[in-house]
Amino acid sequence: MVTERTGVYKVRNNPLTLLGNEVKVGQKAPGFSLPAPKNQTVSLEATNGKTRVIAAVVSLDTGVCDRESKALNEIAKELPNVEFLVVSKDLPAAQDRWCGATGVANIKTASAYRHDATFPTDYGVLVKETSLLARSVFVVDASDVVRYVQYVPDLLEEPNYEALKEAAKKAAGG
Secondary structure, three states, rough: OOOOOEEEEEEEEEEEEEOOOOOOOEEEEOOEEEEEEOOOEEEEEHHOOEEEEEOOOOOOOOOHHHHHHHHHHHHHHHHEEEEEEEEOOHHHHHHHHHHHHHHOOEEEEEEOOOOOHHHHHHOOOOOOOOOEEOOEEEOHHHHHHHHEOOOOEOOOOOOHOOOOHHHHHOOOOO
């Protein structure tokens, strides 16, 4: 059964419904395997032993997601021992095009475009009304334990980068 959470996420004061389980600090991060650019696959398991920042965004080709992903790319430069992953429903080829056009090279991208992808509901980020992902960030430590979660309350807002950076530093032992 898929849980519904209404009123925790909105766009311009219009409430949206999030489908899936809300991820909480202290729980084991749900595993996933997603297609990525250049016929690659990205999974939580493949990065086991590393601290990870996982960000869900609507689309890299929107203004807020573009700014957020570029900001995460800059933070990734400061935290070389942390793996950064941005997940959207953009096709992997579109993600690759965006990374190339923007010069973003310090983060990885992965796509939840396939209908069999469990990431959107396992992380509670699937927006019922649009079938896109809700803006959110998760810090997962080297033991796959969630150390920080932010479901950004409004689609048009960016995450709290300072809190995210501090949580990632702490999770990485710094």
